[in-house]
Amino acid sequence: MRVKIRYLLLALAATVTAGAIAKLSDKPGDAKPAGNLPTASSPLVRSAADALAATSPFSSVVSDSGPEETLARIFAEIEANRLGNALQLTEALLRQHPNYRLANLIKGDLLLAKTHPIQTFGALSDAPADKVADLRAEALVRLKAYREKPPVDFVPRYLLQMEQDQHYAIVVDTKRSRLYLYENDRKHGGRPRFVADYYVTHGKLGAEKLAEGDKKTPVGVYHVTANLPKQKLADLYGSGAFPLNYPNEWDKRQGRGGSGIWLHGTPSDTFARPPRASDGCVVLTNQDLDVVAKNLQVGLTPVIISDSVEWLSLDDWNKERSELNQTIDAWRADWESRDTGRFLSHYSKRFKSGEQNFDEFAAQKKQVNSSKEWIKVKLNNLSVFRNPGKDEVVVVTFEQDYHSNNLDNQMKKRQYWVREDGKWKIIYEGTA
Amino acid sequence: MTPTSLSQTRIRQLKMLRAVAIGLAIGFAAPVFADNLPEVQRLIKQGQYPQAMEKVDAYLSSRPKDAQGRFLKGLIYTEMNKPADAIAVFTKLSEDYPELPEPYNNLAVLYAQQKQYDKARTALEMAIRTHPSYAIAYENLGDVYAKLASQAYDKALQLDNSNSATQNKLALIRDLITTSGKGNVKPQPVPATAAAAPAIQPAPTPVAAPVTTKPTTQATATVIAATAGAAAAPAPSPAPVATATATPAPAPTPAPAATKPAAASSNDDVLKAVNAWADAWSRKDMKAYLGAYASDFDTPKGTSRKAWEQEREQRIAGKGGKISVTVDTPQITVNGDKATVKFRQHYKATGLSSSSTKTLVLVRSGSKWLIKEENAR
Numbered sequence: 001m002r003v004k005i006r007y008l009l010l011a012l013a014a015t016v017t018a019g020a021i022a023k024l025s026d027k028p029g030d031a032k033p034a035g036n037l038p039t040a041s042s043p044l045v046r047s048a049a050d051a052l053a054a055t056s057p058f059s060s061v062v063s064d065s066g067p068e069e070t071l072a073r074i075f076a077e078i079e080a081n082r083l084g085n086a087l088q089l090t091e092a093l094l095r096q097h098p099n100y101r102l103a104n105l106i107k108g109d110l111l112l113a114k115t116h117p118i119q120t121f122g123a124l125s126d127a128p129a130d131k132v133a134d135l136r137a138e139a140l141v142r143l144k145a146y147r148e149k150p151p152v153d154f155v156p157r158y159l160l161q162m163e164q165d166q167h168y169a170i171v172v173d174t175k176r177s178r179l180y181l182y183e184n185d186r187k188h189g190g191r192p193r194f195v196a197d198y199y200v201t202h203g204k205l206g207a208e209k210l211a212e213g214d215k216k217t218p219v220g221v222y223h224v225t226a227n228l229p230k231q232k233l234a235d236l237y238g239s240g241a242f243p244l245n246y247p248n249e250w251d252k253r254q255g256r257g258g259s260g261i262w263l264h265g266t267p268s269d270t271f272a273r274p275p276r277a278s279d280g281c282v283v284l285t286n287q288d289l290d291v292v293a294k295n296l297q298v299g300l301t302p303v304i305i306s307d308s309v310e311w312l313s314l315d316d317w318n319k320e321r322s323e324l325n326q327t328i329d330a331w332r333a334d335w336e337s338r339d340t341g342r343f344l345s346h347y348s349k350r351f352k353s354g355e356q357n358f359d360e361f362a363a364q365k366k367q368v369n370s371s372k373e374w375i376k377v378k379l380n381n382l383s384v385f386r387n388p389g390k391d392e393v394v395v396v397t398f399e400q401d402y403h404s405n406n407l408d409n410q411m412k413k414r415q416y417w418v419r420e421d422g423k424w425k426i427i428y429e430g431t432a
Numbered sequence: 433m434t435p436t437s438l439s440q441t442r443i444r445q446l447k448m449l450r451a452v453a454i455g456l457a458i459g460f461a462a463p464v465f466a467d468n469l470p471e472v473q474r475l476i477k478q479g480q481y482p483q484a485m486e487k488v489d490a491y492l493s494s495r496p497k498d499a500q501g502r503f504l505k506g507l508i509y510t511e512m513n514k515p516a517d518a519i520a521v522f523t524k525l526s527e528d529y530p531e532l533p534e535p536y537n538n539l540a541v542l543y544a545q546q547k548q549y550d551k552a553r554t555a556l557e558m559a560i561r562t563h564p565s566y567a568i569a570y571e572n573l574g575d576v577y578a579k580l581a582s583q584a585y586d587k588a589l590q591l592d593n594s595n596s597a598t599q600n601k602l603a604l605i606r607d608l609i610t611t612s613g614k615g616n617v618k619p620q621p622v623p624a625t626a627a628a629a630p631a632i633q634p635a636p637t638p639v640a641a642p643v644t645t646k647p648t649t650q651a652t653a654t655v656i657a658a659t660a661g662a663a664a665a666p667a668p669s670p671a672p673v674a675t676a677t678a679t680p681a682p683a684p685t686p687a688p689a690a691t692k693p694a695a696a697s698s699n700d701d702v703l704k705a706v707n708a709w710a711d712a713w714s715r716k717d718m719k720a721y722l723g724a725y726a727s728d729f730d731t732p733k734g735t736s737r738k739a740w741e742q743e744r745e746q747r748i749a750g751k752g753g754k755i756s757v758t759v760d761t762p763q764i765t766v767n768g769d770k771a772t773v774k775f776r777q778h779y780k781a782t783g784l785s786s787s788s789t790k791t792l793v794l795v796r797s798g799s800k801w802l803i804k805e806e807n808a809r
C-alpha cells in the first residue's frame with residue numbers, strides 16, 4: 001500500500017521538477033541555461049534576500065513563510081517511505097493552519113494508507129474529482145515554486161524603471177500561481193530586488209481577460225487604487241482588498257471589458273483557494289495578504305500581471321532600460337526643439353488620445369508650435385513598465401513640468417509606447 | 433435511531449468492555465485476593481451497577497492499587513454512563529500500569545464515543561506500544577485511523593455529509609464494540625513488577641467469550657472472521673507507522689512457546705553479547721550496536737540492511753536525551769552455534785518508557801555471538 005502512494009507522489013514530485021526547469025528556460029535573450037538554477041540554491045536566494053532585507057527600511061514587514069517548505073518536507077518523507085514522519089509534519093502544519101485543505105487531504109491519505117492500500121492522491125472513494133484535482137494542482141504549483149525561487153541575478157522584464165516613491169512592485173505569474181514582491185532598490189539605481197513570493201489564486205478560466213464575466217484575470221500593468229478594510233468587506237475577500245485600475249487606458253483601447261479586479265484575501269472557511277478559482281481577482285492567503293498589504297501604496301504600487309513572467313539578466317535589463325530612457329528623452333528634447341516634424345516622428349500613425357487621432361493631433365501640434373518661442377520640458381518621477389504579452393508595449397508614466405513663453409503646465413501623464421518596425425512610438429497619451 | 437437499537441448498542445459496548453475485563457482477570461487475577469471480584473463481575477452482568485460499585489469500592493479499600501479492581505470500577509462507570517469518571521479511572525490506571533494495554537484500549541473506546549478520535553488514536557497507539565500483539569487495539573486503531581482520515585477528507589474536500597458522517601460514526605462505534613467476539617490477546621507471562629499477580633495461572637483462552645453467539649450484522653461477521661485469524665497470528669495487523677518512530681521493537685509476533693533452561697557452557701558468552709548490545713544501544717554507540725548484528729540479520733519486514741541501519745541510526749543516535757536499555761530475566765537456550773535469548777527489555781527514553789518481552793536469536797561467528805533475528809514476543 002505504501003509503495004503505491006509513494007510512487008504516486010514521486011510522480012507528482014517528478015512532474016514538478018521537470019516542469020519547473022522547462023519553464024524557467026523560457027527566459028528571453030539569456031545565455032545562461034535555466035537548468036543551472038539548482039534546487040539547492042533556493043535557500044541561498046532566500047537567505048540572501050533576507051540578509052539584504054535586514055538592511056532595508058521596509059524589511060520588518062516582509063516574510064514569505066508559507067507552507068511550501070513544510071509541504072516539500074512532507075513529500076520528501078513520503079518519497080523516502082517515512083510515512084510516520086510525513087504524518088507528523090502534516091499534523092504540525094494543520095496545527096498552524098487548521099483549515100488548510102491540501103494538508104487535510106494529505107493527512108487523510110496518510111491515515112487511510114494505514115488501514116488499506118490506496119491508489120491515488122485523494123484516495124477517498126467517491127472523492128469529488130474536481131476538488132481533488134484542485135488540491136493536486138495547488139500541491140504542484142507550490143512545490144514547484146519552492147524548488148525554484150527566481151534566480152538572484154534575473155529580474156522580471158516588466159520592471160524597467162520604478163519611480164522614486166514606489167517602494168515596491170508586484171509581479172504576478174498566473175501560470176505559476178505566484179506573486180513576486182520586488183523592492184525598488186534605490187541604493188542600486190532603482191534595480192528591482194526580489195523580496196518574497198507567494199502562492200496566488202487567479203481566474204477560473206485563466207488569464208487574458210477580455211470581457212465582463214469571462215472569469216479570467218487580466219494581463220497588463222496596473223496599480224492599486226484603494227485599500228478596502230476587512231470590516232467593509234464580505235467574508236469572501238478575507239482580510240482585505242485592493243482594487244486594481246482594470247480596465248486601464250490600454251485595455252479600453254483594446255475593447256476589453258469587465259471591472260472589479262481586486263487583489264484580496266481568502267474566506268474564513270479555508271486557508272487557501274485552488275490555483276484557478278476566482279472570477280478574475282488575484283487572491284492571496286490572508287496571512288500573505290496581510291504581509292503584502294503593508295508594502296502597498298494606494299495609487300502608486302504597480303501590480304503587473306503576466307500569464308508567464310519573462311526574466312532578464314541584469315545586463316539585458318540595463319540595456320532595455322537605457323534604450324527606453326534614451327528614447328523617452330529624445331522625445332522630450334524634440335518637443336523642446338519646436339521642430340514639429342521631429343517631435344511627431346515619435347508618434348505612431350495609429351496614435352489616439354481621447355477623440356483625437358494622429359492627423360488631428362499633428363495639426364494641433366503644428367499650430368501650437370508656431371506660437372512658441374521656447375519650450376522647456378522636464379520629466380519627473382518617471383516610471384517605465386513593460387506590458388506583458390506578445391505585443392511590445394511599454395507603459396510610461398511621469399510628472400510633466402512644462403514651461404514655454406506663453407504657457408506653464410504641470411501634469412501627470414501616461415503614455416503607451418509600442419515598437420513599430422524596430423522603433424518605439426507613442427500610440428496613446430493622456431493624463432494619469 | 434430507535435430506542436431498541438440504542439440499548440443494543442449499549443449492550444454490545446458493555447460486552448466489549450467486559451470481555452476485556454475477563455481477559456484481564458485471566459491474565460492477572462491473583463486468586464488469593466480475587467474472591468470478591470467474580471461477584472462484582474456477576475453484578476455488572478446483571479446490570480446492578482450501584483451494588484457492583486459498592487463491592488468494588490470495598491474491595492479496593494484494602495487494596496487501593498489493585499489493577500483488576502480499578503479496571504472493573506472503570507467498567508462500572510462506563511456502564512453507568514459516566515464517561516468522565518470512567519476516563520479518569522482508566523487514565524490513572526494506565527499511568528500506574530503503563531504496560532497494560534486494556535486501560536488504553538478502553539480509554540480509546542470512550543474517547544471514540546465522544547468523537548475525540550485524536551485522543552483515541554494516541555491511547556491505542558500506546559496500547560500497541562506496550563503490547564505489540566494486542567489484536568483488538570490494532571483493529572480499533574484501524575477504525576480510528578479510518579475515522580480520522582474521513583474527517584480530514586471532509587475538511588479537505590468540504591464534503592457536506594453531516595448526516596452520513598453521523599451514521600459513519602455510529603457504525604464505527606458499533607464496530608469498535610463488536611470487536612469483543614474476537615478474543616483477546618493471549619495471556620502473556622507477566623513481569624513481576626507489572627501487576628499484582630504473584631503467579632501465572634494456566635488459563636482457559638478467552639476466545640470462548642460468550643459474545644460470539646450474539647447475532648451480528650453481516651459486516652461485523654466478516655470482521656470477526658478476519659480477526660479470528662489475526663488473533664491466532666496477530667503479526668499482519670496494519671503496521672503502526674506513526675508509532676514506529678518511538679517504538680524500539682519491530683513487528684509483533686505471537687506468544688512464544690516456553691523455552692527450556694539452557695546448558696550453562698555458552699550461556700555466559702551469549703548473555704555477554706546481549707548485554708553488550710543493550711549497552712551499545714544505551715550509549716547510542718551505533719558502531720557497536722550495529723556490530724552486534726550478523727551480516728545476514730533478518731531485517732524487519734524485509735527492508736534492506738542499509739535502510740534498516742539508517743532507520744536505527746535515526747531512532748537511536750538521532751534521538752535527543754538519554755536512552756537506557758536493560759535486559760531483565762534472560763532465558764537462554766543454546767543449540768550448537770545458535771542461541772535463543774528471551775528476556776524482558778526495559779526501555780527508557782525521553783517521553784517513553786516501555787517494558788516488553790523480546791527474543792533474540794544469535795549465531796556464533798568465530799568467537800562472537802551475533803544477532804540473527806530480533807523479535808518482540
